[in-house]
Amino acid sequence: MSEALDQVVERAVNDAEFRSLLFKDLRKALEGYPVSDEERKLLENLDEENFDEFAGGLGSRTTKGIWPGTG
Known part of the structure; x- marks a missing residue:
């Protein structure tokens, strides 16, 4: 996994607005992140x-938080 993807996942775990944007408008959410195709x-x-399952499977610092209503 690239550093850019790690940053996207970490931000989505910690920022509810960004997470929502990620699922509503992926192209806009990924602006500025050089993720591969x-x-x-x-x-x-x-x-x-x-x-959450995907982020939890990464086993990185991005998985330390739990989203309200998902735990």
């Missing part, structure tokens, strides 16, 4: 239900 496709296939 493969990483973009990965994000396109995630939704709010499976995002």
Whole structure:
């Protein structure tokens, strides 16, 4: 996983507005993040239900928080 994708995931875990944007308008959410086409496709296939599982599977600092209503 690239540093850019790690930053996107970390931000989505910690910023509810960004997380919402990620699922509503991926293109806009990813502006300024140099993610690869493969990483973009990965994000396109995630939704709010499976995002937490994906982020938790990373085993990084991005998984320390729990979203309200998901725990």
